Amino acid sequence: MIFSSLTFLFAFLPCVLVVYFIIPNRMARNFILLLFSLGFYAWGEPIYVFLMLFSMVSNYLVALIMEAFRKKGKTSMVKGMLIIGVLINLGLLGFFKYADFFIQNSNWLLHLNLPLLNISLPIGISFYTFQIMSYVIDVYRGTVQVQKNFIVLSTYVTLFPQLIAGPIVRYETVEEELAYRKETLNDFAYGIRRFLIGLGKKVLISNQVGFIADQIFQVEGSSLGLSMAWVGILAYAFQIYFDFSGYSDMAIGLGKMFGFHFLENFNYPYIAQSITDFWRRWHISLSTWFRDYVYIPLGGNRVSQARWFLNIFIVWFLTGMWHGATWNFILWGLYFGVILVFEKLIGLRILNKIPRVFRHGYALLLILFGWVIFRCEDLTQIGYYLNALLGFNGNNTLKAFYNLSIAHMWPYLVLAAIGSGPWVGKLIQKMDQRTWSGLLLDFSLLGIFVLCVLFLVNNSFNPFIYFRF
Amino acid sequence: MKNNHLRNRIISFLFSFGIIATGSYILFIKPPTTRLSMELRTATTFIGPTIDNVSEGYFQSTFESAFSDQFIKRTWWLKAYTFLEHTLYDWSLPNKKPMTLVWIGEDVYTFPANEDYLTAFPVLKNASYEEGIARFTENVNAIAEKYQDVHFYVFKPFRINESDWFDEDNDLTSYGQIYSQQFFSSFSDRILVADNRIDSFETYKKYYFKTDPHWNIYGSYEGYRILVSLFQQYYPEIEPYEYTGVYCFEDFDYYGQYGRNSAYLTEPDCFCDLNFDLPEYRTLVNGVERQYDQKEAFKNGTIEEFYWNYIYSVYHGNDESEVHFQTELNTGRNLLVFVDSYSSPLKALLAAHFDNAYFIDPRINKDFNFREFMAEHEITDVLYLGFYGSLYSNAEGSNEDYVFEDY
Numbered sequence: 001m002i003f004s005s006l007t008f009l010f011a012f013l014p015c016v017l018v019v020y021f022i023i024p025n026r027m028a029r030n031f032i033l034l035l036f037s038l039g040f041y042a043w044g045e046p047i048y049v050f051l052m053l054f055s056m057v058s059n060y061l062v063a064l065i066m067e068a069f070r071k072k073g074k075t076s077m078v079k080g081m082l083i084i085g086v087l088i089n090l091g092l093l094g095f096f097k098y099a100d101f102f103i104q105n106s107n108w109l110l111h112l113n114l115p116l117l118n119i120s121l122p123i124g125i126s127f128y129t130f131q132i133m134s135y136v137i138d139v140y141r142g143t144v145q146v147q148k149n150f151i152v153l154s155t156y157v158t159l160f161p162q163l164i165a166g167p168i169v170r171y172e173t174v175e176e177e178l179a180y181r182k183e184t185l186n187d188f189a190y191g192i193r194r195f196l197i198g199l200g201k202k203v204l205i206s207n208q209v210g211f212i213a214d215q216i217f218q219v220e221g222s223s224l225g226l227s228m229a230w231v232g233i234l235a236y237a238f239q240i241y242f243d244f245s246g247y248s249d250m251a252i253g254l255g256k257m258f259g260f261h262f263l264e265n266f267n268y269p270y271i272a273q274s275i276t277d278f279w280r281r282w283h284i285s286l287s288t289w290f291r292d293y294v295y296i297p298l299g300g301n302r303v304s305q306a307r308w309f310l311n312i313f314i315v316w317f318l319t320g321m322w323h324g325a326t327w328n329f330i331l332w333g334l335y336f337g338v339i340l341v342f343e344k345l346i347g348l349r350i351l352n353k354i355p356r357v358f359r360h361g362y363a364l365l366l367i368l369f370g371w372v373i374f375r376c377e378d379l380t381q382i383g384y385y386l387n388a389l390l391g392f393n394g395n396n397t398l399k400a401f402y403n404l405s406i407a408h409m410w411p412y413l414v415l416a417a418i419g420s421g422p423w424v425g426k427l428i429q430k431m432d433q434r435t436w437s438g439l440l441l442d443f444s445l446l447g448i449f450v451l452c453v454l455f456l457v458n459n460s461f462n463p464f465i466y467f468r469f
Numbered sequence: 470m471k472n473n474h475l476r477n478r479i480i481s482f483l484f485s486f487g488i489i490a491t492g493s494y495i496l497f498i499k500p501p502t503t504r505l506s507m508e509l510r511t512a513t514t515f516i517g518p519t520i521d522n523v524s525e526g527y528f529q530s531t532f533e534s535a536f537s538d539q540f541i542k543r544t545w546w547l548k549a550y551t552f553l554e555h556t557l558y559d560w561s562l563p564n565k566k567p568m569t570l571v572w573i574g575e576d577v578y579t580f581p582a583n584e585d586y587l588t589a590f591p592v593l594k595n596a597s598y599e600e601g602i603a604r605f606t607e608n609v610n611a612i613a614e615k616y617q618d619v620h621f622y623v624f625k626p627f628r629i630n631e632s633d634w635f636d637e638d639n640d641l642t643s644y645g646q647i648y649s650q651q652f653f654s655s656f657s658d659r660i661l662v663a664d665n666r667i668d669s670f671e672t673y674k675k676y677y678f679k680t681d682p683h684w685n686i687y688g689s690y691e692g693y694r695i696l697v698s699l700f701q702q703y704y705p706e707i708e709p710y711e712y713t714g715v716y717c718f719e720d721f722d723y724y725g726q727y728g729r730n731s732a733y734l735t736e737p738d739c740f741c742d743l744n745f746d747l748p749e750y751r752t753l754v755n756g757v758e759r760q761y762d763q764k765e766a767f768k769n770g771t772i773e774e775f776y777w778n779y780i781y782s783v784y785h786g787n788d789e790s791e792v793h794f795q796t797e798l799n800t801g802r803n804l805l806v807f808v809d810s811y812s813s814p815l816k817a818l819l820a821a822h823f824d825n826a827y828f829i830d831p832r833i834n835k836d837f838n839f840r841e842f843m844a845e846h847e848i849t850d851v852l853y854l855g856f857y858g859s860l861y862s863n864a865e866g867s868n869e870d871y872v873f874e875d876y
Contacts, residue, residue, distance in 0.1 A: 449487075
């Protein structure tokens with residue numbers, strides 16, 4: 001189930017709100033959240049609920065045993081339990097997400113003929129595995145208390161607002177709130193506002209510009225012209241941003257409605273002035289996860305220069321791989337690894353000396369090229385697309401885009417461009433400060449909600465073409 | 470602070486009440502919608518969960534579909550959406566040329582500058598299309614060669630998407646006219662061929678619906694007159710029937726197939742019929758004697774409400790496997806016609822010149838055996854009447870050829 005579906009908005013969410021707020025007891029509320037979250041997950045993946053339960057039980061036990069060993073002063077056993085915990089998590093992730101990738105590459109590299117497992121990817125496995133792994137590591141480090149109540153730990157892992165697409169909420173962020181949170185009208189209303197902003201981003205912008213991107217990326221590489229290619233990659237850049245940040249907004253908003261305060265996951269990434277800056281603004285929960293649980297444990301930058309670069313490449317290799325089990329994601333990760341090394345060596349020094357507009361242009365250009373690698377699944381397509389962006393494919397007139405059946409949708413791109421900057425956010429903040437403008441803001445958001453429903457109902461419009469005559 | 474509290478209450482109440490009330494109404498109160506007339510399909514309704522259907526995911530997918538199909542005032546939402554889309558087209562594309570195609574739904578296009586006529590995408594170069602035409606014409610030629618005593622005719626109704634009117638405005642090369650020429654030039658001299666080719670969009674508007682690919686009653690009458698002129702080459706005594714009056718459903722806005730499929734807010738069509746004084750006839754539909762058309766039921770207002778959306782096919786008579794018209798004219802002429810839906814308004818008119826007229830729809834009548842049928846009935850004339858996509862191959866995507874007889 002996705003947040004931007006009629007079923008979620010008018011069936012699941014009303015049910016969970018009514019049942020949750022009728023029950024006064026904190027622990028019972030956690031239990032209700034757990035049940036609904038499991039239902040939310042099972043809606044799309046009934047079988048994989050058991051996988052998630054296995055992951056929760058094993059990590060719960062690992063942390064408990066680890067704590068028991070720690071109390072007895074058996075440090076090596078504590079470390080051993082950490083290794084077991086990490087292996088369980090990486091093993092599950094590796095098997096369900098990467099098994100076929102490894103088989104395919106082994107077959108290719110070693111001329112084998114091993115059959116593929118064709119395992120369907122459990123939804124959200126990358127997110128909840130990273131969350132629960134952070135819990136086990138934090139227990140090992142002693143930065144969080146071991147959670148003895150299985151319901152509470154399970155509630156944290158399965159919490160439906162962030163279960164499927166993040167942000168990656170660390171246990172330490174919600175540790176207190178799991179036991180002592182207080183739902184307030186202020187938070188509830190803020191949560192609704194934030195949720196509606198996210199819903200609008202997803203339904204009114206991401207889905208629409210995504211339609212443009214899909215149409216253009218379907219055009220055969222050799223007939224892809226300059227105008228089409230640029231519009232296509234811009235549309236895709238907006239699609240992925242509004243999709244992901246919209247989802248994060250909805251997650252943060254829903255969290256607030258139930259009394260949780262998740263950390264921000266995006267901070268206007270497309271106004272970044274370098275790639276280093278971009279990665280401080282994009283999918284913050286993932287970048288900080290890799291920083292805290294991979295990069296720094298590897299030594300970070302407090303090592304030799306060669307080792308430092310190696311650390312960076314390891315992190316970006318893993319970042320790419322986290323996004324998907326195909327080579328283009330790994331290439332995409334390494335692409336940013338190379339740029340970040342360049343920036344750390346000399347790039348940032350050069351960038352600091354040039355006007356802001358050029359810094360911004362530099363970052364945007366590299367981000368967009370990155371999205372080409374991210375979106376195109378094979379190297380040939382990447383090559384065609386980059387060629388088209390540079391005007392080497394011919395068909396370089398604006399008319400090429402104008403003739404597409406989705407040309408009339410260009411205003412969505414303008415809307416996306418405006419929405420991706422900080423201006424709308426600042427306007428919302430200003431409106432929020434005064435009662436009347438605040439009321440206007442609230443009714444505008446409710447209007448956006450109605451508009452979203454309009455678009456969602458239309459998605460269900462599925463004419464059956466009975467005869468083509 | 471107090472005001473903020475009030476604000477928070479208002480948005481919390483409106484949002485929560487809105488989703489709870491809407492959800493409850495759809496799930497527990499609203500009588501289920503059974504048919505979605507705009508989409509020509511059965512509406513999905515809610516089903517109960519079982520261990521099997523939940524574990525297979527069938528319950529979930531059905532629930533989601535049902536929730537969409539059963540949404541309050543769904544048609545209103547769809548039309549509101551198309552209004553927004555329409556508005557977007559209107560101001561977002563500068564220099565709209567008269568025949569610029571704009572995509573508006575599944576397989577429906579419109580020309581915003583041209584009174585919102587709806588159409589399918591032009592016929593483009595397509596090898597399988599070419600091969601289909603070749604196989605069809607070869608088959609018909611072979612049949613005509615074998616049945617030397619029988620008169621053979623081919624009539625292809627015109628469709629806008631085979632015109633080349635789009636080419637200049639859309640940088641296209643449509644192949645409709647090229648295929649049409651290939652089609653007609655491939656028949657042997659034994660076969661009389663014709664179409665109602667239309668050379669300008671202005672003429673097209675007189676003969677075709679705006680919201681449907683079919684010809685309107687004037688277009689089909691024009692087709693009838695052309696067909697009679699073919700019959701006259703063998704039977705000079707045949708004269709076309711002249712219409713005695715026009716009957717229009719003034720209070721009814723007709724949205725044809727494209728109008729419904731796209732939910733596009735174009736101007737509706739007016740549905741009209743022509744009155745004729747035809748000789749008496751009886752009809753057997755798939756071997757059962759019954760009225761083929763439902764003209765009187767529509768005129769009397771006794772037709773089921775749902776069928777008003779499909780007035781073109783239901784009013785004139787549905788696509789059927791076999792429709793047999795029997796007159797008492799004693800002309801000695803028996804007609805076999807292979808048809809698609811374009812024939813619906815023509816059947817009674819054509820039959821009025823023959824003792825028997827058999828209308829076979831090859832898309833439905835898969836087991837039809839030409840050889841046996843010819844042996845059992847004293848057929849004097851065979852007519853292939855349909856858009857060539859309908860007659861030479863299965864239009865439902867299986868690419869199965871309609872072979873009228875194996876040679």
